[in-house]
Amino acid sequence: SLMMNEFAQLxxxxxxxxxxxxxxxxxxxxxMALVGLLPCxxxxxxxxxxxxxxxRHIAHEGIPVLIxxxxxxxxxxxxxxxxxxxxxPAFIDAxxxxxxxxxxxxxxxADAEETRMCMELAFETLRKKMPVYLRxxxxxxxxxxxxxxxxxxxxxxxxxxxxxxxxxxxREDRTHKLQAVIVASGTRVAPSIAAAEELKKAGQYVKVIxxxxxxxxxxxxxxxxxxxxxxxxxxxxxxDGVAHxxxxxxxxx
Numbered sequence: 080s081l082m083m084n085e086f087a088q089l090x091x092x093x094x095x096x097x098x099x100x101x102x103x104x105x106x107x108x109x110x111m112a113l114v115g116l117l118p119c120x121x122x123x124x125x126x127x128x129x130x131x132x133x134x135r136h137i138a139h140e141g142i143p144v145l146i147x148x149x150x151x152x153x154x155x156x157x158x159x160x161x162x163x164x165x166x167x168p169a170f171i172d173a174x175x176x177x178x179x180x181x182x183x184x185x186x187x188x189a190d191a192e193e194t195r196m197c198m199e200l201a202f203e204t205l206r207k208k209m210p211v212y213l214r215x216x217x218x219x220x221x222x223x224x225x226x227x228x229x230x231x232x233x234x235x236x237x238x239x240x241x242x243x244x245x246x247x248x249x250r251e252d253r254t255h256k257l258q259a260v261i262v263a264s265g266t267r268v269a270p271s272i273a274a275a276e277e278l279k280k281a282g283q284y285v286k287v288i289x290x291x292x293x294x295x296x297x298x299x300x301x302x303x304x305x306x307x308x309x310x311x312x313x314x315x316x317x318x319d320g321v322a323h324x325x326x327x328x329x330x331x332x
Contacts, residue, residue, distance in 0.1 A: 080149075081121050081122070083096075083121060095107070099126075101122055101126050101130040102129060102132075102133055104122065104130070105120060105133040105144070105146075106130075108137075108144045109133065109136070109137055109142050109144060112137075112142045112144050113142065117143055117145070117202065117205050118145070119144075119146075119147055120146055120147065121149065122148065122149070123162060123164065124148040124150055124151035124164030124167050124215075125164035127148050127164070127212075128164070128170065131170060134146065134171075134210075135177075137183075137210050138174050138175075138177070138183040138210055139182060141208040142210060143204075143205035143206070143207075143210060145202075145205060145211050146211065147213050147215065148164070148167065148212065148213065149215045149216070149217060150164070150216070150217040151164050151214045151215060151216050151265070164320075165319075165320045166320070167320070168185065168187070168214065168293060168320050168321075169320075171185045171214075171293075171294075172293045172294055172324065175293075175294035176294070181294060182210075183209065183210045183294070184204050184209060184211045184292065184294060184295070185211075185212045185292055185294050186200070186201065186211065186292050187214045187265035187292070187293070188213075188215070188265065189220070189223055189265060189266075189268035189269065189291060190220050190221065190222045190223045190268075191220070192222055192223075192225075194213075194215065196236060199236070200236070200239060214265065216266045216319070218266060220266060220269065221269055223246065223268065223269055223272065225246060227245075227247050227248055227249075228245060228246045228247070228289075229244075230244075242290070242291060242293075242294070242295025242296045243288055243289065243290040243291065243292070243295070243296045243302045243305055244289055244305070245305055247271075247276075247287040249276070249278075249285065249286070250284055255284045256284065257284050257285065257312050258283045258284055258285055258312060259283075259285045259286075260288065260306065260308075260312060260314045260315070261274070261275060261287045261314075261315045261317060262287075262302075262314060262317070262329050263288070263289065263316070263317040263318070264290045264291060264293070264317075264318055264325060265291070265318075266319045267317040267318060268289050270317070271287050271317050272287050275287050288305050288306070290302065290328070290329075293325070293328060296332070302328065302332045306329070316329055
């Protein structure tokens with residue numbers, strides 16, 4: 080279900096199947112990282128919490144492990160509540176700020192192109208001795224047209240690295256007044272843009288901000304500047320997880 084069979088066929092000497100044992104998987108990756116490797120572990124988003132104590136230790140000790148979580152939140156609704164990792168981001172975000180210094184980075188990319196960029200940034204972070212949590216989904220996701228994102232494609236890496244950016248602004252010359260701002264993350268970005276496009280047809284101008292990294296928009300930096308243009312208009316958050324996680328970040332801004 081994680082499509083790891085393709086990786087295993089290409090790199091049989093670099094693939095280890097530990098079965099349904101998330102704690103063992105995480106501890107083994109920790110050991111590999113301590114001897115100089117850059118391991119990646121992968122399982123469903125909700126089951127990463129089975130190794131919560133180990134993930135916390137990895138973060139506090141600065142051990143470079145890439146934690147790749149799939150089937151996040153309601154993107155895996157078919158198997159019911161037991162497989163829906165709605166609360167996982169709250170744990171990772173709290174862990175990121177469980178010290179005077181940030182302990183872990185969290186990325187929730189909106190499409191395949193953004194996932195590739197997040198992977199590139201993730202390995203840069205790993206080499207700085209900090210773990211990274213990459214939260215992915217099961218559902219099919221389109222590659223979003225980012226032509227309305229200021230700085231794309233020339234400064235795309237910088238946009239992703241800052242943790243949030245305006246991915247859609249319907250105003251051609253900024254003379255129209257915004258009616259609302261949508262702040263979305265991960266799987267909810269594409270539907271938010273689709274909604275904004277429909278509203279534009281009705282003469283309503285709604286900007287969409289892609290907040291792909293919760294820990295980087297912690298009430299400061301990029302998100303503050305991005306919201307400034309929408310001062311005085313309704314701000315709607317759209318998140319595939321416990322709603323108040325993203326709401327709180329935006330409220331702090």
